[in-house]
Amino acid sequence: MTGKDGGAPLEPIGNSPVVILVRPQMAENIGTTARAMANGGLFHLRLVAPRDGWPQDRAWRTASGADRILEAIEVFDTVDDAVADLHHVYATCPRPRHIVKQVLTARGGAAELRAATRRGLRVGLLFGPERTGLDNEDMARADGLIRYPLNPGFMSLNLAQAVMVMAYEWWLTEDETPSRELMTNETHVATKGELENFMRHLLAELDECGFLRNEQKKPGMVRNLRHFFTRGEVTEQELRTLHGVVTELSHGRKIRQG
Amino acid sequence: MTGKDGGAPLEPIGNSPVVILVRPQMAENIGTTARAMANGGLFHLRLVAPRDGWPQDRAWRTASGADRILEAIEVFDTVDDAVADLHHVYATCPRPRHIVKQVLTARGGAAELRAATRRGLRVGLLFGPERTGLDNEDMARADGLIRYPLNPGFMSLNLAQAVMVMAYEWWLTEDETPSRELMTNETHVATKGELENFMRHLLAELDECGFLRNEQKKPGMVRNLRHFFTRGEVTEQELRTLHGVVTELSHGRKIRQG
Numbered sequence: 001m002t003g004k005d006g007g008a009p010l011e012p013i014g015n016s017p018v019v020i021l022v023r024p025q026m027a028e029n030i031g032t033t034a035r036a037m038a039n040g041g042l043f044h045l046r047l048v049a050p051r052d053g054w055p056q057d058r059a060w061r062t063a064s065g066a067d068r069i070l071e072a073i074e075v076f077d078t079v080d081d082a083v084a085d086l087h088h089v090y091a092t093c094p095r096p097r098h099i100v101k102q103v104l105t106a107r108g109g110a111a112e113l114r115a116a117t118r119r120g121l122r123v124g125l126l127f128g129p130e131r132t133g134l135d136n137e138d139m140a141r142a143d144g145l146i147r148y149p150l151n152p153g154f155m156s157l158n159l160a161q162a163v164m165v166m167a168y169e170w171w172l173t174e175d176e177t178p179s180r181e182l183m184t185n186e187t188h189v190a191t192k193g194e195l196e197n198f199m200r201h202l203l204a205e206l207d208e209c210g211f212l213r214n215e216q217k218k219p220g221m222v223r224n225l226r227h228f229f230t231r232g233e234v235t236e237q238e239l240r241t242l243h244g245v246v247t248e249l250s251h252g253r254k255i256r257q258g
Numbered sequence: 259m260t261g262k263d264g265g266a267p268l269e270p271i272g273n274s275p276v277v278i279l280v281r282p283q284m285a286e287n288i289g290t291t292a293r294a295m296a297n298g299g300l301f302h303l304r305l306v307a308p309r310d311g312w313p314q315d316r317a318w319r320t321a322s323g324a325d326r327i328l329e330a331i332e333v334f335d336t337v338d339d340a341v342a343d344l345h346h347v348y349a350t351c352p353r354p355r356h357i358v359k360q361v362l363t364a365r366g367g368a369a370e371l372r373a374a375t376r377r378g379l380r381v382g383l384l385f386g387p388e389r390t391g392l393d394n395e396d397m398a399r400a401d402g403l404i405r406y407p408l409n410p411g412f413m414s415l416n417l418a419q420a421v422m423v424m425a426y427e428w429w430l431t432e433d434e435t436p437s438r439e440l441m442t443n444e445t446h447v448a449t450k451g452e453l454e455n456f457m458r459h460l461l462a463e464l465d466e467c468g469f470l471r472n473e474q475k476k477p478g479m480v481r482n483l484r485h486f487f488t489r490g491e492v493t494e495q496e497l498r499t500l501h502g503v504v505t506e507l508s509h510g511r512k513i514r515q516g
Contacts, residue, residue, distance in 0.1 A: 036419060038412035064414045100442050100493050108437025149433040154296035156322045161422050168423055175407040179366025184358050235358050
C-alpha cells in the first residue's frame with residue numbers, strides 16, 4: 001500500500017485481514033480505527049456507506065499519524081460489494097440472537113484469520129455502525145461471528161476499542177515474546193558464584209558487627225538472607241552496588257569504632 | 259463500590275486490580291478509561307496529580323455510562339501515596355531503556371495479577387501521561403513492567419486503548435468461552451441419521467430427474483455431495499428447510515413433466 005502522498009507503507013502489509021466498517025457514523029471513529037489497526041499490524045480499511053461520506057478531515061485528526069491507512073481506504077455501497085473479492089469474512093457481534101452460526105472468541109477468530117491468510121486466502125472483518133451494530137443481513141454474509149469475552153454487565157464497546165482488540169489478537173498470532181523476562185539491558189544476570197561472593201562479604205561484615213552473634217539462631221538467619229537474595233534474579237551491576245552498600249555501611253561503623 | 263448516587267455497583271468488584279492513571283492530561287481519557295475498565299471488569303480507578311484537577315465534566319461525557327467508576331475515583335498527590343496500600347504494582351511502558359526489570363506481556367501480566375489477587379493480595383496497574391508515559395521514578399516503584407506485543411512500527415497507543423488491552427486480558431484470565439462453537443439458539447445440531455434421511459431424499463430426487471444418470475460417475479458425485487453436506491454442522495431446522503428446497507424444486511419439474 002502506498003498512500004496518496006507517495007510515501008512508503010508503514011509496514012510490509014502482505015495479505016493481512018481487511019477491516020470493513022459497515023455504515024460508520026462518526027468520522028472520528030474511522031480515524032481512531034486506523035490508529036488501532038496500525039497498532040496491531042492491520043492496514044487494509046474499507047468503508048460501506050459511511051454516513052457522512054468520505055473523505056472527512058475529522059478522521060485524520062484522530063488517526064495519530066496512521067494517515068496512509070486512511071489514504072488507501074476503499075469505499076463501497078454495499079457489504080456484498082465490499083466482500084466480493086474476499087474468501088472468508090467474520091462479523092463482530094456482541095449479542096447474536098435467533099441465528100445459527102459459528103461463534104468465535106476474538107482469539108479464536110484471530111487464529112482462523114491467520115490460518116486462512118497462511119493458505120493464501122483473503123479475509124475480512126466486519127464491524128457494524130456505532131449505535132446498532134451489524135444487522136441480520138450483514139451477519140448472514142459472514143462465515144462466523146466474533147464475540148469478545150467481556151463483562152456482560154457493561155457491553156458498551158467503542159468502535160475503535162473493538163477494532164483494537166482484534167488488531168491486538170491478530171498481532172499476537174505471530175508474536176513470540178516470552179510472558180515474563182528479566183530485561184537486563186547493559187548488564188547481565190549474576191552467576192551463583194558472583195552471588196555467593198557477595199553473600200560471603202555480607203556475612204563477614206555481619207559476623208564482625210555482631211549481627212550474627214547468637215550462634216543458635218545464626219544458621220537460620222543466614223538461610224533467610226540467602227532465600228531473600230535468591231528470590232529474584234540479581235544482576236552483576238546490582239551486586240556491585242550491594243557490595244558498595246555493605247562496604248560503606250560497615251565503613252561508618254568502623255570509623256565510629258575507631 | 260457504590261457511587262455517589264447510591265446505586266448498586268455495575269458488577270461484584272471483589273479484589274480486582276486498581277488502575278492508576280499517573281498525571282493524566284485529558285479528562286476525556288479518564289472517561290474512556292473508565293469505559294474500557296468496565297468492559298473488562300475493572301472497577302477501581304485512582305488518579306495521581308491529574309493535570310486539570312478532578313472531577314471534570316468532560317470525563318462523564320466520554321464514559322458511556324461507566325459513571326460509578328468515575329464517582330468512586332480516588333485522587334492522590336504522588337505515586338507513592340497511590341500505591342501505599344497495594345502489594346504488587348505493575349507499570350505499563352512501551353519502550354523501557356537502561357533499566358533492569360522484569361518485563362511482562364499484557365497476557366503474562368494479567369496472569370500474575372490474577373494469581374496475586376487469588377492469594378488475597380491487592381494489586382495495581384500504573385499508566386503514564388498521554389504524551390510522555392511513566393518516568394523512571396514511577397517505574398522504579400513497580401514490581402514489573404508490562405509491555406504489549408504490538409507493531410513496533412507504530413507505537414502511538416491511546417491511553418484508553420492501553421487500558422482496554424489490560425482490561426480485556428484481565429477478563430480472559432477467568433473466561434472459559436470455547437474459541438469456536440456453533441450457536442444453534444432455538445434449534446439443535448442434526449444427528450447423522452437426520453442428515454442421512456435428507457441425503458436419501460436429495461439423492462432419490464436427483465436419481466429421478468436424471469442428474470445421476472451416468473452410472474460410472476454417480477458414486478463419485480454422491481460422495482462429493484456427502485462431503486459438502488458434512489463440512490459444517492447442520493441443524494434440524496436447516497435440514498427441514500433443505501428438505502423443503504428439494505421438494506419444491508422437484509415439484510416444479512414434476513408439474514412441467516405433467
